[in-house]
Amino acid sequence: MSTPAEATPSARPAGRAAFVAIVRREFAGYFRTPLAYVFLAVFNAFAMSLAFFVGNLYEAGVANLDRFFLYHPWLWAFLAPAAGARLWAEERRQGTLELLLTWPVTVWQAALGKFLAAWLFLACALLVTLPIAFTVGYLGSPDWGVIASGYVGSLLCAGACLGLAALASAVTRSQVIAFVTGFLACFLLVLLGYGVFDGLLVGALPDETVDAVRRLGLWRNLEPFTLGIFDVPAAVYFLSLAFAGLGLSTLVVDRR
Amino acid sequence: MALIEARNLRKTYGALRAVHDVSFAVERGEVVAFLGPNGAGKTTTMKLLSGYLRADAGAASIAGHDVAAAPIEAKRHLGYSPEGAPAYGEMTVREFLRFAADLRGLAEPAERVRATLELCRLTDVAAQNIDTLSKGYRMRVGFAQAVIHDPAALILDEPTDGLDPNQKHEVRRILKEMASRKAVIVSTHLLEEVGELCTRVIVIAKGELRCDEPRDRFLARGPDLNQVFRALTA
Numbered sequence: 001m002s003t004p005a006e007a008t009p010s011a012r013p014a015g016r017a018a019f020v021a022i023v024r025r026e027f028a029g030y031f032r033t034p035l036a037y038v039f040l041a042v043f044n045a046f047a048m049s050l051a052f053f054v055g056n057l058y059e060a061g062v063a064n065l066d067r068f069f070l071y072h073p074w075l076w077a078f079l080a081p082a083a084g085a086r087l088w089a090e091e092r093r094q095g096t097l098e099l100l101l102t103w104p105v106t107v108w109q110a111a112l113g114k115f116l117a118a119w120l121f122l123a124c125a126l127l128v129t130l131p132i133a134f135t136v137g138y139l140g141s142p143d144w145g146v147i148a149s150g151y152v153g154s155l156l157c158a159g160a161c162l163g164l165a166a167l168a169s170a171v172t173r174s175q176v177i178a179f180v181t182g183f184l185a186c187f188l189l190v191l192l193g194y195g196v197f198d199g200l201l202v203g204a205l206p207d208e209t210v211d212a213v214r215r216l217g218l219w220r221n222l223e224p225f226t227l228g229i230f231d232v233p234a235a236v237y238f239l240s241l242a243f244a245g246l247g248l249s250t251l252v253v254d255r256r
Numbered sequence: 257m258a259l260i261e262a263r264n265l266r267k268t269y270g271a272l273r274a275v276h277d278v279s280f281a282v283e284r285g286e287v288v289a290f291l292g293p294n295g296a297g298k299t300t301t302m303k304l305l306s307g308y309l310r311a312d313a314g315a316a317s318i319a320g321h322d323v324a325a326a327p328i329e330a331k332r333h334l335g336y337s338p339e340g341a342p343a344y345g346e347m348t349v350r351e352f353l354r355f356a357a358d359l360r361g362l363a364e365p366a367e368r369v370r371a372t373l374e375l376c377r378l379t380d381v382a383a384q385n386i387d388t389l390s391k392g393y394r395m396r397v398g399f400a401q402a403v404i405h406d407p408a409a410l411i412l413d414e415p416t417d418g419l420d421p422n423q424k425h426e427v428r429r430i431l432k433e434m435a436s437r438k439a440v441i442v443s444t445h446l447l448e449e450v451g452e453l454c455t456r457v458i459v460i461a462k463g464e465l466r467c468d469e470p471r472d473r474f475l476a477r478g479p480d481l482n483q484v485f486r487a488l489t490a
Binding site: 015016017018020021022024025029032033094095096098099101102103104105106256 | 303306307308309310327328329331332334336338340342343344345346347355356358359360361401
């Protein structure tokens with residue numbers, strides 16, 4: 001180590017370097033264990049099974065994927081907390097949080113880097129399902145814009161669930177507790193305006209209130225995307241949840 | 257200019273007064289032994305100096321940069337190894353050090369990693385996952401990440417804890433090699449390290465500074481350092 005102590009040389013602006021390093025480490029971290037591949041396989045298997053066996057995608061005989069995207073809130077409610085549980089809980093358990101926060105990086109940079117890496121990983125899970133789109137394209141003449149819109153909506157929905165998962169992960173050192181808490185929070189958002197739960201509210205509450213409750217749910221906000229509509233309020237809803245979760249998790253981690 | 261400075265640091269946890277009005281300054285070339293019984297406030301003081309914890313009152317600075325007002329600048333000049341030398345166990349030693357180098361935005365990171373592996377005698381285990389290493393190697397990995405950027409200030413929380421005599425000797429050797437160019441604080445329970453490694457001694461007990469003096473004056477307090485320690489920390 002020949003460099004004078006005062007030099008502490010830096011090739012790039014410290015903030016950007018730290019951010020990029022964190023995104024790369026976190027993203028690569030998912031693939032260090034077989035768990036990531038299991039995750040991708042499970043996501044793909046469930047996405048296909050729900051679309052074909054529950055949504056009757058094939059029997060419907062229509063060249064679109066709305067029956068495929070219909071079940072994505074359920075998938076993300078389960079799998080985004082699974083992918084996000086490690087974000088902070090693992091740092092606390094290993095003791096590396098102290099290390100990370102004494103390196104030249106702000107909590108915001110670390111939190112955003114971790115979040116983006118996890119979101120990229122969830123995007124990979126979506127990419128793995130692309131063969132279903134190509135299959136529909138082979139069998140019929142789908143509107144590719146509608147399919148692309150569905151993928152964008154699903155990715156935004158994943159970000160919203162991941163925000164809640166990040167918050168759950170920030171408050172505990174146990175990945176199991178982080179997963180269960182994150183799942184319950186996402187599950188609640190799936191229920192709002194969905195099926196049986198929605199049926200319980202109809203009649204018991206004024207129509208405007210029921211509609212307001214539906215608007216708070218994941219499914220209601222994903223629906224326009226599956227129909228090819230880039231719904232700005234829905235996008236704002238998903239991004240608000242994502243960044244609220246990200247922001248609150250950052251505040252929790254920053255309380256030292 | 258002091259490279260590490262604590263000015264009237266205070267930290268409480270509920271009713272517990274962990275650090276109370278602690279002040280000292282460490283200059284380049286000094287290796288300070290930070291002594292005290294368990295729960296005395298050593299680790300809390302180090303966490304305050306590193307910027308991990310925020311002080312209730314007082315201030316800490318590294319290389320002239322206040323850790324609260326200019327944390328990034330302060331941390332760029334600091335090498336810190338927390339107690340137990342935590343690291344990302346699923347990474348190899350080389351990957352972990354490369355991550356540390358990249359995160360710090362170091363020029364020629366690959367060369368930095370190579371030089372640090374060599375300095376800390378880690379080249380043989382560079383491709384091994386940190387999880388699979390013995391405690392001695394893990395402690396050295398913690399030390400390596402703290403020195404990879406050749407910082408002006410070095411704070412090491414019990415860097416020789418749990419090491420065998422050979423491993424302790426190795427860590428002390430590396431520290432001695434670089435001590436003249438840095439300000440170093442080493443917390444330890446091992447009084448023999450005072451004579452072997454340090455130029456100055458700070459003793460803390462019940463969150464208060466009990467002694468801050470050159471090594472030779474400390475050693476002259478009596479032939480039995482355990483007794484000296486007990487008297488100071490009672």
